[in-house]
Amino acid sequence: MKEIVHEMFSEEQVAERIAQLAGQINEKYREEPLHLICILRGSVFFFTELAKRLTMPVTIDFMAASSYEDGTVSTGKLEIRKDLDDPIEGRHCLIVEDIVDTGKTLCMVKKMLQARNPASLEICALLDKPSRREAEIETEYIGYEVPDQFIVGYGLDYAQKYRNLPYIGVLEFEE
Ligand code: PRP
DSSP, X not given: OEEEEXXXXXXXXXXXXXXXXXXXXXXXXXXXXXXXXXXXXXXXXHHHHHHHTOOSOEEEEEEEEESOTTSSSOOSOOEEEEOOSSOOXXXXXXXXXEEESSSHHHHHHHHHHHTTOOSEEEEEEEEEOGGGOOSXXXXXXXXXXXXXXXXXXXXXXXXXXXXXXXXXXXXXEEO
């Protein structure tokens, strides 16, 4: 089967949307130091672009978490492949994700991080697929709502491919 990617949001559109999101976050936190938490691997491209546009003092950390094991069905069990390096107690934290699908991953990550007593804990996701939601999760900042299609690019993969596409696309299969 041949894989074809159709562009959904161009590189320029994504850059503009990220600048808008950063504007909202700058407005909210003003001069307050913000600790950014990148959920590897998908959010890495979005994370760096967003971080560069924030104007408060920013620190960063990384966590690799998945509720998917190897397949495409969320297991509902969170596997932490890499935990944060630094404590978050008393800090204003922003979790940065590429996509909220069933919501299970973020739900579990948020619960786990909330238990470490941050001063605040918000979520910024580039994409939201509300039609797939199974776990209720509040997201403060969302780039785009997307339909239930196979989204790739800008960090999102299909079998680990396409993450480096500079745009967001829909993957289709042809005979
Ligand atoms: C993807 C994505 C989110 C999660 C969203 O990660 O980055 O973390 O799935 O799905 P959910 O809302 O149904 O939980 P994945 O486990 O595929 O890892 P990756 O970021 O390395 O691609």
